[in-house]
Amino acid sequence: MWDSLSLMTLKQLFSKYPYAMDFFSSLPNLQQSEECSVAQYFAAIEEDALQDLGIGRQELLDQFLLFMIQMEKLKEDKIKIQSITILGGNDKYGKSEEIELTIQAGEIVCIVGPTGSGKSRLLADIEWVAQEDTPTNRKILINGQLPDMKCRYSVEHKLVAQLSQNMNFIMDLTVDEFVSMHAESRMLENIEEIKSHIIAKANELAGEQFTPDTPITSLSGGQSRALMIADTAYLSSSPIVLIDEIENAGIDRQKALRLLIDKQKIVLMATHDPILALMGDKRIVIKNGGICRVIETSEKERENLVTLTRIDQKMLAIRELLRSGGQIDNILLDIQIT
C-alpha cells in the first residue's frame, strides 16, 4: 500500500481518501504546501516535533499505513448476520440449561426474570460471543457457525449496540452535527440523506418536534431516546441491539421497536413491561443465572396486547391531562378486561 500512497501528493491523498485528513489533523502543520508527496511529508517532520508527538518516525509511518488499511476495511461490506444461536450452559448451581435457541434478524426477544437473576450475564455472553469461556459455559453461534473471534475487540465488527435507560448526550453539538459526526465515523457517502431520515424518524417517535439545529443537550428525555433509537437503527453497524427497558414517557415504543426490526436488527430487550414483553416473538425466562424456559408469544397473548395498549393509552391520556393542569376526577375504565 505504501508504494501507491507515498508518491501521491497530500492533496491527491485527501481527495481520494477524505478520512486521511483525520490522521494528519493531529500532526504538525508543515510549512510545505499540500503539493508535496506523502513520503516527503513524513521525511520532513522534524525530530523535535516527533518527540512532542510521542512517537518515532517509523512508528508514525507504520501507524499511518495501518490507519489507512483499517479505514478501508470499515468500508467493506460485513458478513450479514441472519441469526444468532444460544447454546445453553449451566445455571449458578451447575444445572444444565438444555437449550438451543436461534434468534433471526428482525425478531424481538424479551428477557424476563427478577433482579440479580442473571439477565445481564446473558446479555454479556452474547456481547462477548461466549465460547464456553464465561461462568455460564454458554456458547454463541453466528449464522449457525462459530464466529470470527475478532468481533470481540474490533470497533467495526462489534456485534452489539446497547440502548440503556440513561442515554445522556455529553457532546456540545447540534442534532445535525451530532448525526453527521456519527455518519462520518461509519465512512458513509450519502450522509445528508441518512441524516434527514434519522431526524424525521426521531421526530415521529418523539411526538414533540425538534429541529436539526437544536443542541442535543437540550433535547427532552423522550426526544433524546427517540433520536438515539433512530440513530441506532440507521447508523449503528451492530446487528444486535440490546435494550434495557424503554420508558413509556415521551416516545412511541411500539413504533420504535418496529423501526429496529424493519432495519433487520435482532432486538433483545430486558423488560417487565407487559406491552413490550408481548410485542416480542419470544420470552427468555431467567432463574438462578440460567435460562429456565423460552415462551413463544401465543395468539391469545397477542390479542391481549390490544387491550393492554388501550389501558396504556388511557394512562397516557390521564398523564397528559395532569400535565396540562387538568383535574382527575373520574377515571372511566371503558375497557373490557376478560
Place this chain on the structure above:
Amino acid sequence: MQLITVAGPPSAGKTSVIIKIIEALQDEKLKVGVVKFDCLSTQDQILYQKKGIEAKIGLSGNICPDHFFVSNIQDCLAWAQKNKLDLLITESAGLCNRCSPHIRNVMAVCVIDNLSGVNTPRKVGPMLKLADIVIITKGDIVSQAEREVFAFRVKQANPSAMIVHVNGITGQGAREVGQMFKKSESVESLTDYHLRFSMPAATCSYCLGQTRIGQNFQMGNVRKMDLS
C-alpha cells in the same frame, strides 16, 4: 510471573477497572498485586486492601512521574516475586498525557473514558498510541452513538490496539480483559528491557528548585513559545 502496565488520565476509572479485573482473576485462584504510582497522595491502597489485594503505593512528589516509574519498576517486580504473585499490575496516571510507562514486550493497557470528549484520543500521546489494549470506561452514561464515535477516534489514534469496553461499576467486560491478561508473556527480570517511548525531558533551572521568574533565572533545556 506476568506484568501489566496500566495507565490513563486521572479519573478515567483505572482503579475501579483494575479491581474488577482482579476480582475475576481471583475467582480463578490467581494471586494478583498492584503497585500504584501517583504524585501527591492517593487513597487507593485502602480500596485495594479492602478487596484483599496486595498493594503498594509510590508517590513521585517533585520528580517527573515517568522518571519515578522507570527508576522503581524493577524493584516493584522484585517485590511481587518475593510475595509470590502470579501477576503484577502497575497503575499510573498519565498526568501530562505524555507519560507512558509502557515497556516493550510487556502487556500495555491504556484506560480512557467516554466522558473525556471525542477529541481526547488525539491529544493523548504514547500512553494511548503505543498501548496493546485500550479500555474504554463510562460507556453506560453516554449514548450509543457517542460510544461508537469515541471508539472510532481511539481506533484512529491507535489502529493496532484491541479496544474493549469495561464498566467499572458492574464489572461488565472485566472478566474478558482478565482472560487477555492471563495470556500475556511472562517476565522474570526487566534488565535490558526497553521503554516503548522515551520520557519527557527537561533539566532546566526550575528542575533544580529555582522559583524566581525572569530571563536571568532560566537555564538549561528551556523552550520558548513563538508569540510573533
